[in-house]
Amino acid sequence: MCINFIGEIINIIVKVGVIVFPGSNCDRDMFHVLSDVFDLNTQYYWHEKGLPNNIDAVVLPGGFSYGDRLRAGVIAAHSPVINDVKKLANKGIPILGVCNGFQILVESNLLPGVLLKNESLNFMCQWTNLIVKNNKTPFTNKLQLNQKIPIPIANGEGRYYVDSQLMHDLKKHNQIVFAYEDYVNGSVEQIAGICNEDGNVVGMMPHPERAAEKLINPLDNKPSSLIFESLIHTLGVKN
């Protein structure tokens, strides 16, 4: 990102990276929403390649990296690109992991906890309501606390779990970002999304990229749009 001589921020220079792993299948949806709907300069990055130092935000999209073999996200967590994601995370760059991206962030130790098989053992594909629990992150700062977000989930391993000690830490550092309004899959305290201690790394199981456009959201696309508008606000881009 840079500012021109009259003080306008030039958004074309802002760079958002969407990482593609073998088995990612929401990368194009995410790319479309970031670039076509929210006008962000977005690029794909293959998981074997490095990320540029001047990248402004990174998204790990949903899908089934490595076919969920061994455990969802664990093999992708050893991809070369993850070292760069860790460096960027330490620099405070906003990082968002959605669904499988969340699982990869957890398995990379960028976020605490684990995502177990849903209590029903079924792949769950349905609309849910999220409640915003932390609106201080780069992806939630345009949302209101306790705001409701109608949004779809689509996962088999989305049951978030932490032990009581980690739960204590999560609460202490305000790391619970989203909770399901209703009992969905057995997640501890109905957690649907969390962040790291610094708040710049956020993981969520539901899919904001499938809910941010009116055309594909029969309920209300505005709250999911605010997740992306929060990022735009964080990056200081004028749309």
Next chain:
Amino acid sequence: MSTYVVHVIIENKPNISDPEGDTILNDLVLKSKNYSIKKIRVGKILKFTIEATDKKKAEKTVENICQELRIFNPLVSNIVIETKTN
């Protein structure tokens, strides 16, 4: 050097619910009137075929691999290592 087959059994810790084990117990085993069965836990087994100078080294190597590469998630799972000489 000998060849060993090191079995790694990954099982969720006792406090982690196991809906698959519960379903097998309640809807298959107990419905078949096998009332002596009190609990079933589902796990995963990985068999590593490894060349090593002795069994202890074979097991240690496999255990290190499991920990370094997060073959199991230590937050929720334990591993049991058993070895068979090939």
